[in-house]
Amino acid sequence: MTAIKHALQRDIFTPNDERLLGIVNVCKAGKKKKNCFLCATATIERPVQVKVVKVKKSDKGDFYKRQQTWELRDLTEVDAKDASKENPEFDLHFEKVYRWLASSTAEKNSFISCIWKLNQRYLRKKVEFVNVSAQLLEESVPSGESQSVAGGDEDALDEYQELSTREEQDIEGMMEMCEYAISNAEAFAEKLFKELQVLDGANIQSIMASEKQVNILMQLLDEALGEVDTIEGKLSSYEEMLQSIFFTFDGCGLSFIMALQEGDLTSPKGIEACINASEALLQCMNVALRPGHDKLMAVTQQQLLFAELRDTFARRLTNHLNNVFVHQGHDQSSTLSQHTAELTLPKHSPLHRDLLRYAKLMEWLKNTHREKYEGLSRTYVDYMSRLYEREIKDFFEVAKIKMAGTSKEAKGKFGLHGSSGKLTGSTSSLNKLTVQGSNSRRSQSSSLLDMGNMSASDLDVADRTKFDKIFEQVLSELEPLCLAEQDFISKFFKLQQHQTVMPPLPETEESDGGTPSRVLPQAEHRHSLSSEKDMVRSMMNKIFQSIETELNSLIALGDKIDSFHSLYMLVKMSHHVWTAENVDPASYLSTTLGNVLVTVKRNFDKCISGQIRQMEEVKISKKSKVGILSFVTVFEEFAELAETIFRNAERRGDLDKAYVKLIRAVFMNVEKVASESQKTPRDVVMMENFHHIFSTLSRLKISCLDAERREAKHKYTDHLQSYVINSLGQPLEKLNHFFEGVEARVAQGVREEEVSYQLAFNKQELRKVIKEYPGKEVKKGLDNLYKKVDKHLCEEESLLQVVWHSMQDEFIRQYKHFEDLIGRCYPGSGITMEFTIQDMLEYFSSIAQSH
Known part of the structure; x- marks a missing residue:
């Protein structure tokens, strides 16, 4: 297997800048045996990438080739099938489950041990090992061929590996024999080297028999000397760090502890000292520890000390701010009942300015003691809501008195006005x-x-102008008050801002004991900001819970005094809603004024409906x-x-x-x-x-x-x-009826020149009708007509002369029509009216002037 490992390293992994760390000869379980090798590799360059590579011989069998590669970070589970019995089968769970049969149980165990070490060293997401002996994962692989395969590069595999119990005992025994082992690393290394020479004396012949083994031994010795130099350098750096910490603690640590335990929270200088101390404490608690450091007793004791200091200072800070909130809530010196001459609200900028000195401490409390932070916010809301309720109630009482005062005075002096x-x-x-x-x-x-x-009436103008000024003054006072309070809450309670990540802390008597803080991903961060905006709105709603009610009451009073006030209120309220939305559409002020605007619009619609209803009645x-x-x-x-x-x-x-x-x-x-x-x-x-x-x-x-x-x-x-036509038929009524009859005969088919032969419409009858309307009678009829029109028309609209002039035009039109009919139906008769158009113009003019 060693020869295979060297061949694979040389031919496949060295060209790719990879190291072969573990190998096992396998075939797929349950199928026809086609042997291949699973190799655990790591890249030489950083960051190190760890992989599992499947290698098999080519079809011709003269060289090896990569067949498949998996990233170790994609491995979710290693199943060894049986932890108590020898079983060469095992499963690797990547995107799917791969079932393997190793050539021997020893090779399988060696390979699984190598995977476990790589996982512990390089991966944050830990692989789950199932049915694997705990001893296999804790101790090194036994000596032999497997060890040379899986553990040969263990120095490269792990920069730090926690010692087993047996190794720890051996090292302690060795170091007890050499008291100077830590203080003089070179002497300790020299002693180890001498002991190594004595131990190797028995095997010198076999070592010298193999030139290759000698070269390897020399290389290992050189590497050991290099490691000794490295250890010496690290020890020196640790000593410098310890000295730096000692001097820092000696110079500043004691003053920080005093500030946290007894610092003055009332003076600017004392507050600044507490801020610096709390930030230093938070920085110490957030120091990133290397794996295993949290198990050291000194680290645990230091964390407990930090937690105790944190809890002590959190208690002091909470008690102090609670007292400030309670005192401010009971302060009644700024109520409006004592000075009602001006319609103004007390300004809280001095309180805000004083409290903002504690803003950084509130942020510290928010990140370390969430429960105390939330308790302080509830206390602030509780006592400030009482203060604002008194002030706002007094403010609106003054507004109502001023608003109703003019109306009462007007009723007393001028009745309905x-x-x-x-x-x-x-x-x-x-x-x-x-x-x-x-x-x-x-x-x-x-x-x-x-x-x-x-x-x-000048009185109505003055009343409405005064109402408009009062209503505008009310809105102008409320707007900066709400905006200033919301801005203070956001700054003081550190809302709508990023949260500091807190490491796990040991629980103490006053520790929350909850789950440690962690880095918020993007989605959770957006949710955090949204929830903090909701918290601001919730606090504002509780602090100013009386504003909407008082505004609606004031609006109802204004509407009761004069429903036309709804016009002023609609314009003013709309403008302030528009202004508030431009500043912050989701602010408490924008939402509250928007709700009140609905009421004002409803009153405006009611006013319009009332006007329409009164028209109908x-x-x-x-x-x-x-x-x-x-x-x-x-x-x-x-x-x-x-x-x-x-x-x-x-x-x-x-x-x-x-x-x-x-x-x-x-x-x-x-x-x-x-x-x-x-x-x-x-x-x-x-x-x-x-x-x-x-x-x-x-x-x-x-x-x-x-x-x-x-x-x-x-x-x-x-x-x-229509009125002119209907009225003008009366002065020349008979003449009008006569010519209507003439037109009717013509319409029935009688020729115009033959109308005069009709008995009822002959020339003699025409002359008789015309004689009944001499100029004197016509003028008299027009005069009566003028008087009648004058009785019909009202004075304020001044339409009498317009109507009279229209009647003149209509009369002249009728006169010309009558003359035209006489000319067409009675040609050559010489019959004419008793008066001319010029006579009519004089009649109309003189009548108009006489009246």
Whole structure:
């Protein structure tokens, strides 16, 4: 087997820079015997790669060749079949199970021992050895051919191998014989060399008989001398390291221990000393140990000392910070009840600044004592939530008092203005309104702010402006408060940051005793960051649990005072939500304001629905003319207010949707009221109100209502024309009926020039009808018509002259039509009207001027 091993090393593995460390002659179990060799190899270059190679003879049998190679790291299990009896069979589990039959049990055991050593030396993932004798894995392989095969390169295989009990006893016995063995490595080596010469004297003849063996022996001696030099160098380096540690411990270690045990946690200098000491302790506890070092008694004792120092300092730090949190939670000196003149919240930046000095210590506590760290976070949340609850409650009480103060004053002095007037959208106002004249109606209307232009009462403008400032002040105070607290929590409790990897520590009385920390893979790291963000949100929710409730209460009060306040609140709240989302979409502030925004939007929708419902419930008076309907005026003032509030607002889309709902309701209810009107003609109601709507939309230029603006103009024009035509039939009623009869005869087939031969429509009858309408009578009829139109129309819309001018145009058109019919049906008769077009123009002008 030795010759085969040398041949394989020379021909196959040396060209590939590999060393052959173990070999076994095998064939596949249960099949026709085709012998091959399984070889355990390692590369010469680092990092070392360990493989199992299947080698067999070529078909011609004159050389060996590689047939298959497996990486040892892919080996999961070695099954020796029987640990108590000799059995040449064994299995190797790679990606599949390979069953082998060795030429002898000794070769199999030698090969398995070699695999075990390679696994212990080079692989982190340990292979499972099944049905393998424990003695085979602990002791070296017996002498003989197998040993030369499997263990010949053991020096190259293992830089460090734990000694067996028997080897340890032999070395201790040898070293007891030479007390200077450790202090004088060269003398010890020289003594060993002399003893080796004495031992080899008996076999000198056989050694000299083989030149090859002599060369090998000389090579081994040279290697031994080299190892002695290496050991001496290592001993020197260890001595230097020990001296360095001694001086460091002597100079700084004692001060670190004092800082951890008794350091001042109240002064900046003492805190800095504690930080340095805790970092040094953590660094010592994180030192990577070589295999086997953790079993040394000195190392174990040192780890226990470190753990005791860790627990002592963790206790002191936790108690101190607990006292700070409790004291701050009970501090009531900053409550708002003592100074309600200004609507402001106390700033906690001094507390944050003082506590941030402990941030590094909190990070240390988080990495060493998770339970104490989490307990501190719970204590902080508990006491700070009480403090914030008091401050926020006082703050909102002041806001409510300021908000309601103006409303109460307005109610006492001016009745309906400000809170229960028409524009507040309260049910009690519009339900009771009847359609009255514009003067009385405008005197009852609340005014609206239009960029400094006051349309009516200055009181409403002042109230709404004050409410807007109060609500903005509330949001402006809450926003920096929440952001500052969230930023402090993230920094102080070291959340959303990487965690330090902790080595396994020996358990002490105060040790957690849990599983050791380990390096987080990528997926677990992302999960850790996500869970820490959840922790920040959870802490913020508990600390500021009263903000959302208080905000909703304030919003309800504002809506109760005046439902139009929902416009201001929607714009302000939307802007602050947008600002918070730009800073951090997942922050507590963004989430809370978003929830409150839903309530504000719901109130806004309720306000719009209330306006529509009140339109439907408006009743008209049977004793007075209709004029401009109340809800048309309300819509105008609502639009003026909304355009002022929503200028450049983020939620413009909500207003546009509300506009469409309101204008369609206005259109529908104008037509409803016009149909129900008894005192005022339907055409007048439609004409005046749609003219007002058209003027409002043209002035405000609301782009989303362009189609409704055109529709309002169309309705106004149609009903103006209809009213003019229907009203003008009355002054020349008989003449109008006569010519309607003439047109009817022509339509029945009578030729135009033969109409005059009809008995009822001859020239004599025409002259008789014309004589009934001399210029004087026509002017009198027009004067009566003007008075009637004046009674129908309202003063505030100022459409009388427009209607009168349209009637003039329509009258002239009819006059020309009558003249045309006389010319065509009564040609050459010389019959003309008693008055001319110029006479009519003078009639219309003089009547208009006289009134």
